[in-house]
Amino acid sequence: MAYKVEILDQNDIVSYKELIDNCFGGSNPLEQYQAYQQKPEYTIWVIKDGETIIASVTQYVIDLFTFDFQPCLMLFNVAVLETYRKQGIGKQMLSDIIQKAKEEGYRQISLTCLESAAPAHRLYESVGFQRADSCKYTISL
Numbered sequence: 475m476a477y478k479v480e481i482l483d484q485n486d487i488v489s490y491k492e493l494i495d496n497c498f499g500g501s502n503p504l505e506q507y508q509a510y511q512q513k514p515e516y517t518i519w520v521i522k523d524g525e526t527i528i529a530s531v532t533q534y535v536i537d538l539f540t541f542d543f544q545p546c547l548m549l550f551n552v553a554v555l556e557t558y559r560k561q562g563i564g565k566q567m568l569s570d571i572i573q574k575a576k577e578e579g580y581r582q583i584s585l586t587c588l589e590s591a592a593p594a595h596r597l598y599e600s601v602g603f604q605r606a607d608s609c610k611y612t613i614s615l
Contacts, residue, residue, distance in 0.1 A: 476566065477521040477522070477523070477528075477529075477563060477566065478521065478522075479519055479520075479521055479567050479570040479571070480519070480520060480521075480522070481519060481520075482511060482518035482519070482520045482527075482530070484508075484511065486520065486522070486525075486527060487504065487507055487508055487511065488504065489522075489525065489526060490518065490520060490527050490530060491504050491507055492527070493520075493527045493528070493529075493530055493555060494507075494530070494551060494553060496553075496555060496556070497553035497554070497555070497556075498551075498553070510532075515534055515535045516532060516534055516535075517532070517533040517535075518530060518531075518532050518533075519531045519532075519533060519567065519570075519571055521563060521566075521567055523558070526555075528554065528558045528563065529553060529554040529555065529558065529563050529564060529567050530551060530552075530553050530567075531549050531550075531551065531553075531567055531568065531571060532550050532551040533547050533548070533549055533571065534547065534548040534549075534550070535547060536548060545579070545580055545581065546580055546581055546582040546583065546584065547575055547580050547582075547583045547584070548584050548585065549568075549571070549583060549585040550585060550586070552564065552568070552585065552594065552597075554567075559593075564597050565597060565600055565601055568597070568598070568601045569601050572601060572602065583603075584606075585598065585603070586610060
């Protein structure tokens with residue numbers, strides 16, 4: 475069954491937070507998601523089954539002039555409700571986002587994934603992502 479990929483509606487923000495809590499074992503306060511939804515560089519894509527959000531991807535636009543791979547997108551919070559996994563929903567959602575990005579002139583899409591998340595790696599590779607030789611650095615402030 476093909477589902478419609480759509481932009482998160484403000485009225486569905488509670489259902490979105492429930493999905494994120496369910497898939498990641500907790501999340502930010504609801505107010506943070508509401509604030510991010512108001513920022514133009516963020517787009518939260520969702521798939522719904524009835525009134526329930528069953529999958530989502532958050533997209534962040536990076537539009538710098540410095541590098542030739544700009545403008546590009548960063549994807550994060552890729553989530554599919556466990557009871558809906560292995561049905562092609564994540565693949566459909568990512569494929570739709572990739573196609574839209576191509577149509578809008580983006581040159582690259584990146585995402586970060588835990589090394590131990592083998593099912594996620596298979597999903598990303600199934601839609602054309604390739605593992606990059608890079609090292610991620612972080613600093614907590």
